[in-house]
Amino acid sequence: MRGWRFFVPLGLFSLFVGIAGYQLTQPREEFVESAMIGQPMPQFAMRAAVPDRPGVSLADLKDGKPKLVNIFASWCVPCAAEAPQLAALEARGATIVGIAIRDRPEDVAAFLQRYGNPYTRIGADDVSELQLAIGSSGVPETFVVDGNGIIRFQHIGDIRENQVDMILEKLREAGA
Amino acid sequence: MIAELGLAALWMAAALAALQLVSGVLAARSDNLEIAATVRPAAVMQGVLCAFSFAMLVWLFARTDLSVKLVAANSHSLKPMIYKLAGSWGNHEGSMLLWVTVMGAAGGLIALLERRLPERTMQATLATQGFVALGFYAFLLFSSNPFERLPMPAVEGNGLNPLLQDIGLAFHPPTLYLGYVGLSVAFSFAVGALVTRAVTPDFARAMRPWVLGAWIFLTVGITAGSYWAYYELGWGGWWFWDPVENASLMPWLAATALLHSVSVLAARDALRAWTIMLGVVAFSMSMVGTFLVRSGILTSVHAFAVDPERGTFILVLLAIYIGGALAVFGLRAGTISEGERFALVSREGALVVNNVLLSAILGVVLLGTLYPLLTEAFGVRVSVGPPYFDPVGALFVVPMLLVMAAGPFLRWRRDRVGRVQKPLILAGVVAIAAFVAAIASGIGVLPILGLALGAGLAVASVLPLRGRNLRRLPLATWGMVIAHLGIALSLLGMASDSAYSLEKLAAVAVGDVTGVGPWQIQLAAVEPVSGPNWTALEANLLASYRGGEPITLAPQARSFWQPVQETTESALATRWNGQLYAVLGKAAEGGRWQVRLWWKPFVTLIWLGGMMIALGGLLALLGRLRDDLRRRTVQRKAAERRADRAELTA
Numbered sequence: 094m095r096g097w098r099f100f101v102p103l104g105l106f107s108l109f110v111g112i113a114g115y116q117l118t119q120p121r122e123e124f125v126e127s128a129m130i131g132q133p134m135p136q137f138a139m140r141a142a143v144p145d146r147p148g149v150s151l152a153d154l155k156d157g158k159p160k161l162v163n164i165f166a167s168w169c170v171p172c173a174a175e176a177p178q179l180a181a182l183e184a185r186g187a188t189i190v191g192i193a194i195r196d197r198p199e200d201v202a203a204f205l206q207r208y209g210n211p212y213t214r215i216g217a218d219d220v221s222e223l224q225l226a227i228g229s230s231g232v233p234e235t236f237v238v239d240g241n242g243i244i245r246f247q248h249i250g251d252i253r254e255n256q257v258d259m260i261l262e263k264l265r266e267a268g269a
Numbered sequence: 270m271i272a273e274l275g276l277a278a279l280w281m282a283a284a285l286a287a288l289q290l291v292s293g294v295l296a297a298r299s300d301n302l303e304i305a306a307t308v309r310p311a312a313v314m315q316g317v318l319c320a321f322s323f324a325m326l327v328w329l330f331a332r333t334d335l336s337v338k339l340v341a342a343n344s345h346s347l348k349p350m351i352y353k354l355a356g357s358w359g360n361h362e363g364s365m366l367l368w369v370t371v372m373g374a375a376g377g378l379i380a381l382l383e384r385r386l387p388e389r390t391m392q393a394t395l396a397t398q399g400f401v402a403l404g405f406y407a408f409l410l411f412s413s414n415p416f417e418r419l420p421m422p423a424v425e426g427n428g429l430n431p432l433l434q435d436i437g438l439a440f441h442p443p444t445l446y447l448g449y450v451g452l453s454v455a456f457s458f459a460v461g462a463l464v465t466r467a468v469t470p471d472f473a474r475a476m477r478p479w480v481l482g483a484w485i486f487l488t489v490g491i492t493a494g495s496y497w498a499y500y501e502l503g504w505g506g507w508w509f510w511d512p513v514e515n516a517s518l519m520p521w522l523a524a525t526a527l528l529h530s531v532s533v534l535a536a537r538d539a540l541r542a543w544t545i546m547l548g549v550v551a552f553s554m555s556m557v558g559t560f561l562v563r564s565g566i567l568t569s570v571h572a573f574a575v576d577p578e579r580g581t582f583i584l585v586l587l588a589i590y591i592g593g594a595l596a597v598f599g600l601r602a603g604t605i606s607e608g609e610r611f612a613l614v615s616r617e618g619a620l621v622v623n624n625v626l627l628s629a630i631l632g633v634v635l636l637g638t639l640y641p642l643l644t645e646a647f648g649v650r651v652s653v654g655p656p657y658f659d660p661v662g663a664l665f666v667v668p669m670l671l672v673m674a675a676g677p678f679l680r681w682r683r684d685r686v687g688r689v690q691k692p693l694i695l696a697g698v699v700a701i702a703a704f705v706a707a708i709a710s711g712i713g714v715l716p717i718l719g720l721a722l723g724a725g726l727a728v729a730s731v732l733p734l735r736g737r738n739l740r741r742l743p744l745a746t747w748g749m750v751i752a753h754l755g756i757a758l759s760l761l762g763m764a765s766d767s768a769y770s771l772e773k774l775a776a777v778a779v780g781d782v783t784g785v786g787p788w789q790i791q792l793a794a795v796e797p798v799s800g801p802n803w804t805a806l807e808a809n810l811l812a813s814y815r816g817g818e819p820i821t822l823a824p825q826a827r828s829f830w831q832p833v834q835e836t837t838e839s840a841l842a843t844r845w846n847g848q849l850y851a852v853l854g855k856a857a858e859g860g861r862w863q864v865r866l867w868w869k870p871f872v873t874l875i876w877l878g879g880m881m882i883a884l885g886g887l888l889a890l891l892g893r894l895r896d897d898l899r900r901r902t903v904q905r906k907a908a909e910r911r912a913d914r915a916e917l918t919a
Contacts, residue, residue: 100599102546110588117580117643195835195855219855220863
């Protein structure tokens with residue numbers, strides 16, 4: 094049949110609809126993985142964001158213990174919503190390092206005063222330099238970094254109550 | 270009441286779209302004149318009611334009626350009026366209503382104005398238009414009602430994404446939509462002609478102004494969007510190969526191919542099936558783009574509503590309309606013969622080659638955009654960016670530019686290469702000179718190619734004017750020359766930007782001087798300023814070009830409080846030979862400030878070229894419309910004379 098070539102576009106289009114339809118029915122991965130998963134943290138050293146906690150550098154992350162690196166800001170509303178979950182994580186033994194994005198010391202201090210301070214260290218990222226370097230595009234975001242400074246997991250958005258166990262599990266995996 | 274009026278009008282418009290579909294189909298299949306007589310009025314009324322509905326939505330936004338969910342979610346009483354109005358289409362529901370309004374208005378206009386098509390083709394076209402609109406009405410009424418009330422009025426609105434609070438972006442979506450939806454008219458024409466087997470030069474002439482109009486709006490929309498991304502996002506780039514950007518580029522590529530093939534059909538009665546195919550594909554690309562952006566299926570920096578349910582709805586619409594049109598195409602394309610023959614070396618031949626290459630570029634972009642979706646089905650996540658798009662695209666863009674330079678010199682039907690050698694050799698010499706100069710300045714492969722081809726194409730674009738009486742030249746020819754020259758200028762701008770841009774990130778204290786390229790820049794002050802719904806730190810930079818008189822630049826770091834978001838307002842100093850681009854960062858240690866500076870030689874050519882491309886389209890459109898008007902006047906006068914004569918002899 095000579096006319097079959099006129100059906101080629103329909104065939105290609107059906108293929109597209111099939112794939113797109115399949116993708117739509119898949120449970121959406123709510124969280125996008127950064128291309129940085131499995132990559133080492135870049136070299137960095139940041140001054141302390143508040144007086145009562147030390148700043149952060151790459152060396153602090155390579156002390157052999159897995160950690161959570163939480164990117165937050167005092168001006169970020171979901172970060173406030175996330176605070177109870179961070180507190181729960183800390184209570185259950187997680188070490189949490191904070192990175193304050195484009196923030197002022199007094200604002201960070203007020204924020205921690207109000208919502209609690211789960212952080213062992215807090216670095217000040219004034220120009221989103223580290224944030225961009227590790228493939229984060231917003232606040233809050235939380236990274237699981239293993240004892241050698243390798244990024245193992247990225248969580249985008251605030252951590253919800255039902256995700257605390259999952260995060261702890263990721264942290265445990267990073268320690269193994 | 271306003272919201273209810275808007276909703277009622279929307280339902281009535283949907284009912285009229287259904288009437289338009291049913292009566293159009295019946296009329297095209299029978300000779301019942303009464304049914305046939307309802308099609309055009311239904312289309313006109315549908316357009317009017319839909320426009321009324323949209324006007325009601327704009328009114329709700331103007332009043333900041335917080336009992337309406339959409340207004341509460343996207344507006345704020347403190348917002349400047351212009352952004353309140355823009356807020357009505359700066360969200361999912363409102364933009365879908367705008368979409369269907371433009372469609373309804375276009376359908377109404379065809380019904381009122383179009384007299385060239387055979388009546389049956391006209392009815393089939395309007396029925397298709399009604400059918401497509403009906404799907405979008407269903408989408409609005411069942412899944413995205415813009416007039417939904419809140420059980421309790423909100424106290425204050427949520428605001429509009431601060432990135433969207435920019436005059437350029439307020440008008441960017443409507444412009445693009447006029448383009449997208451204008452292509453729906455081309456789609457309806459194509460389906461109508463296919464169903465009635467009336468693919469003729471007259472059909473092409475009727476379709477051409479719509480394609481041209483849609484293409485002009487798309488061109489302006491893309492150009493404006495690119496400039497917005499450039500100065501608003503503060504990253505100094507102008508194209509990111511983001512799915513959202515590709516969503517507008519793909520229909521543009523298809524429409525550009527369609528524009529050329531429709532001209533071949535109009536002038537030479539050739540490329541019938543191909544033109545129909547492109548008519549279907551161009552609108553399909555608008556819809557596929559919409560689907561990709563709205564369904565949340567791809568991750569994008571400016572993703573819209575991430576909602577699989579809506580995604581499913583659009584996918585079903587896609588499957589029905591595009592699948593249906595492609596199925597009809599498969600069944601019918603064989604029966605519309607290909608028309609006039611032509612030699613490969615001819616104007617038609619060049620246009621066909623160009624069409625094929627444009628389609629290949631479209632394929633490259635489509636594949637790159639869909640590739641992450643494909644691999645994700647196999648559990649692999651990838652992102653596709655410039656490393657794929659730039660070289661693979663160039664593979665087809667380079668030969669396309671060569672054909673583009675040669676095509677306008679060729680004659681219709683048959684020509685000899687020897688006849689057009691001279692101008693092409695001249696263009697080639699210019700290209701080679703640019704090539705040598707570019708290599709001498711030690712830049713990358715693609716920028717070298719870009720500069721060489723841009724220079725050659727610029728020369729080739731204006732050479733067809735040589736030896737012609739410029740005052741007698743048809744507007745359409747002027748349009749072609751200007752649009753092609755615009756492509757050359759854009760290309761030169763892109764190549765120059767990627768080859769010669771200089772960047773400097775400096776931490777400076779007030780009073781310090783830094784520099785980038787030929788510029789010396791002093792940070793004179795950093796002061797807080799405030800606007801209607803934001804506060805900002807504003808730097809005062811004194812920039813002097815090669816030690817000349819300094820000009821003041823005032824980049825800002827803005828904080829919006831509703832919703833809370835920080836944006837950078839870059840400051841630009843534009844000279845004839847490029848732009849200085851300055852962004853203020855945050856405070857650094859020791860009272861210093863982060864300042865990011867770029868010197869971008871000839872970057873403005875990118876958007877100047879874009880505007881020239883659109884201007885070329887506009888001239889061509891005006892020329893066609895004028896010819897049309899003249900022909901109609903001549904026909905009317907001839908008819909009057911015949912009537913007079915008949916009266917005299919009676």
